[in-house]
Amino acid sequence: MNRRRLRIALRRASPVLTAGLVIAAVLSARWGFVDPASRLQGAAFDTLQRMVDRRPAGTDADDGVVVVDIDDASLKAVGQWPWSRRTVAALVGGLQDLGARSIGLDIVFAEPDRTSPRRLAAEWAGDHGLVVRPADGTPEAALPDYDDELARVIARGRVVTGFGLVMVPDGGKRPRSGGLIRQDANDLDGFWNYRGAVRNLPPLERAAADQGSIMTAGEADEIVRRVPLVTLFDGKPVPSLVLSTLRVAEGGTAPAVLKGIASLWPVKSYLLRVGAHTVPLDANGAMRLRAPAWAATGRTGDAARRPAIPAATILAAGRDRGAEASLKDRIAGRIVLVGTSAMGLVDLRPTPFTPSEPGVDIHAEALAQILRGDILVRPTWATAAETGAAAALALALSILVSTVRLRLALAAGLVGAAAILAVAWAAYGDGWLLDVSLPLLLPPLAFTAAALARHAFAERDARRLRSAFKQYLSPDLVETLARDPDGLKLGGEEREMTFLFTDLEGFTSFTERVAPSVLVATLNTYLDGVCAIAFRHGGTIDKIVGDAVHVMFNAPLNQPDHATRAVACALDIDAFARSFAAQGGFGVTRVGVNTGTAVVGNFGGSWRFDYTAHGDAINTAARLEAVNKRFGTTICVSRSTMERAGPDAARFRAIGAVRLKGKAAPTEIFMAAPTDGGAQAGFLDRYDAAYAALARLDPDAAEQMSRLHASEPADPLAAFHAQRLLTGSRGPVIDQAA
Numbered sequence: 001m002n003r004r005r006l007r008i009a010l011r012r013a014s015p016v017l018t019a020g021l022v023i024a025a026v027l028s029a030r031w032g033f034v035d036p037a038s039r040l041q042g043a044a045f046d047t048l049q050r051m052v053d054r055r056p057a058g059t060d061a062d063d064g065v066v067v068v069d070i071d072d073a074s075l076k077a078v079g080q081w082p083w084s085r086r087t088v089a090a091l092v093g094g095l096q097d098l099g100a101r102s103i104g105l106d107i108v109f110a111e112p113d114r115t116s117p118r119r120l121a122a123e124w125a126g127d128h129g130l131v132v133r134p135a136d137g138t139p140e141a142a143l144p145d146y147d148d149e150l151a152r153v154i155a156r157g158r159v160v161t162g163f164g165l166v167m168v169p170d171g172g173k174r175p176r177s178g179g180l181i182r183q184d185a186n187d188l189d190g191f192w193n194y195r196g197a198v199r200n201l202p203p204l205e206r207a208a209a210d211q212g213s214i215m216t217a218g219e220a221d222e223i224v225r226r227v228p229l230v231t232l233f234d235g236k237p238v239p240s241l242v243l244s245t246l247r248v249a250e251g252g253t254a255p256a257v258l259k260g261i262a263s264l265w266p267v268k269s270y271l272l273r274v275g276a277h278t279v280p281l282d283a284n285g286a287m288r289l290r291a292p293a294w295a296a297t298g299r300t301g302d303a304a305r306r307p308a309i310p311a312a313t314i315l316a317a318g319r320d321r322g323a324e325a326s327l328k329d330r331i332a333g334r335i336v337l338v339g340t341s342a343m344g345l346v347d348l349r350p351t352p353f354t355p356s357e358p359g360v361d362i363h364a365e366a367l368a369q370i371l372r373g374d375i376l377v378r379p380t381w382a383t384a385a386e387t388g389a390a391a392a393l394a395l396a397l398s399i400l401v402s403t404v405r406l407r408l409a410l411a412a413g414l415v416g417a418a419a420i421l422a423v424a425w426a427a428y429g430d431g432w433l434l435d436v437s438l439p440l441l442l443p444p445l446a447f448t449a450a451a452l453a454r455h456a457f458a459e460r461d462a463r464r465l466r467s468a469f470k471q472y473l474s475p476d477l478v479e480t481l482a483r484d485p486d487g488l489k490l491g492g493e494e495r496e497m498t499f500l501f502t503d504l505e506g507f508t509s510f511t512e513r514v515a516p517s518v519l520v521a522t523l524n525t526y527l528d529g530v531c532a533i534a535f536r537h538g539g540t541i542d543k544i545v546g547d548a549v550h551v552m553f554n555a556p557l558n559q560p561d562h563a564t565r566a567v568a569c570a571l572d573i574d575a576f577a578r579s580f581a582a583q584g585g586f587g588v589t590r591v592g593v594n595t596g597t598a599v600v601g602n603f604g605g606s607w608r609f610d611y612t613a614h615g616d617a618i619n620t621a622a623r624l625e626a627v628n629k630r631f632g633t634t635i636c637v638s639r640s641t642m643e644r645a646g647p648d649a650a651r652f653r654a655i656g657a658v659r660l661k662g663k664a665a666p667t668e669i670f671m672a673a674p675t676d677g678g679a680q681a682g683f684l685d686r687y688d689a690a691y692a693a694l695a696r697l698d699p700d701a702a703e704q705m706s707r708l709h710a711s712e713p714a715d716p717l718a719a720f721h722a723q724r725l726l727t728g729s730r731g732p733v734i735d736q737a738a
Contacts, residue, residue, distance in 0.1 A: 015450035019398030044437035046352035063368040069308035070340040077312040085146035099332030104245035106339035155207040162214035170196035190283035193232040212244030226286035250275030394446035401450035492601020498566040499621035506587030537569040563644035592625030632716030639668040
């Protein structure tokens with residue numbers, strides 16, 4: 001393969017290769033930096049849940065779970081926390097009397113109640129020597145103990161107490177809990193494993209129908225999106241408060257069954273069966289929470305959380321039969337969770353739907369979703385499928401970038417992104433949670449990398465192209481077309497322009513007397529000089545025909561001073577040509593300049609086009625170049641150019657109204673010379689006076705022009721008009737066509 005083919009192949013493959021490196025880097029970073037990836041995934045899940053509301057009909061109604069809240073209003077009504085265990089016993093007993101199906105206490109009673117009379121009596125006797133006995137004279141041991149009272153109420157049944165877990169070993173035993181068995185030997189290495197526990201008082205543990213962990217699963221960003229239903233204590237599984245409360249509600253006799261699911265993927269998952277309910281768990285033993293019914297957009301204040309019954313309302317119900325009947329309708333046959341939302345009790349957790357959701361609400365929502373069977377599942381194959389889809393789409397986009405227009409590749413990418421969102425939307429409706437973060441992030445990165453690689457090669461090619469074409473075209477035209485390739489479309493526009501034509505005198509004879517190699521070298525040097533001058537003044541080289549150069553101004557860029565530029569360019573070309581001729585080059589260069597309206601643009605066909613101009617103004621400029629030979633001048637400009645350039649552009653000398661070849665009406669033309677004044681200033685003023693006499697048919701015009709010619713025999717215009725007047729011609733119109 002030659003170098004050119006290798007370069008073409010590399011240019012075509014570079015977008016795909018660059019995108020491939022980006023894909024590999026992003027995937028490596030995703031697996032190597034778990035924390036940022038999990039944060040991004042969590043944000044994607046949260047956004048999806050906020051966008052898609054696919055909850056089953058009726059989820060805003062009674063879902064079988066009631067929260068009894070120890071809120072700030074209850075603390076104000078009953079007193080500061082901790083309440084005496086007698087008060088808690090009254091609360092629990094009231095819920096039992098109201099017919100709660102089961103009661104889960106999202107509270108840990110780890111220390112004895114210091115307000116119990118028996119405990120206070122012992123403290124007073126030890127500290128102050130005071131002896132406290134019941135009024136009937138029974139021993140001190142007969143004084144009430146509120147912990148015992150609470151234990152007796154709990155023992156009435158259907159009450160589940162909660163315990164906390166800590167990672168640091170504390171030497172304590174595993175909290176008492178039951179009703180959980182495993183049906184296989186799958187390892188639980190992904191489950192959270194705790195080494196210590198904050199337990200309830202032993203009498204309360206023994207009295208409870210069951211116990212469960214109150215832990216929630218905060219992720220890398222501390223946001224709670226999952227509730228672990230099974231955790232480990234020293235490597236052995238323990239149930240959560242949600243699981244134990246549900247099991248007791250289901251009768252409390254059958255155990256919950258934990259079973260691993262066989263999978264071809266390295267990601268593990270589990271199924272948990274509790275009575276009639278089956279709960280899918282992820283590799284950490286947790287269930288994912290769907291957006292709750294109360295998390296509707298726009299809700300604020302108390303409406304922005306799960307509806308709850310204040311604990312004070314339950315305590316006061318025993319004194320109000322009507323209130324008790326109303327509460328019975330709300331509580332009977334339902335699972336009740338008791339917890340707190342009071343600010344000072346610090347059981348508020350951030351969730352995707354609120355910055356401070358009470359922990360008891362999180363447990364309650366998990367229970368409600370289990371009862372409804374409305375549980376989000378993160379399939380074990382999801383990660384592999386998402387990674388594969390992201391990589392495939394990214395690679396496809398990079399291939400499109402290297403083969404089609406970027407706008408088409410971008411459109412394809414947008415279609416792919418829309419398809420990914422549609423799949424995630426539909427999957428969410430079926431209870432599957434898919435992560436769109438990687439499929440939506442990786443393809444744009446790959447697209448950008450591929451586009452930059454393509455742009456880099458395009459820039460390199462463009463620089464080479466500019467460098468090559470600037471030798472032939474105006475740099476302005478090259479830069480304009482490089483910035484806007486659409487300018488290469490066929491077609492044109494009408495605008496006023498100034499045209500400059502040059503031609504060499506004696507070129508034919510020069511070609512006959514020198515060797516071809518000398519001719520080529522000399523001609524190239526001459527054309528380089530003329531083109532450089534044209535470019536310096538902002539001209540666009542229209543054509544180079546042999547030794548002739550055609551230059552146009554005011555295209556493709558707007559140049560309001562196009563006539564002034566053209567005149568200055570003509571003067572510089574004249575000076576360069578005289579110097580070049582003096583060094584042994586060609587003869588005199590004749591220049592014609594005209595301003596007029598023309599159509600300029602790209603003309604041609606599908607195989608070749610030419611950026612040029614068409615119109616009578618171009619023909620006139622060519623005729624003006626040729627007419628120099630008639631008058632012995634080197635620069636002829638039309639009146640239209642002279643007027644637009646202004647008197648400061650050059651010293652303009654009237655030649656006459658010449659009937660140019662192919663034109664019926666005479667054209668007023670002028671000779672242009674530098675405005676350096678000097679010794680010639682007086683002569684030029686006298687010429688202007690003599691020509692003015694000629695133009696107004698003054699009888700003395702011939703004598704004035706003859707005297708002027710005699711004073712400057714080398715001046716071509718004075719010589720031409722003196723001879724013309726002597727032969728009987730009158731007026732400024734010159735009938736001889738050039």
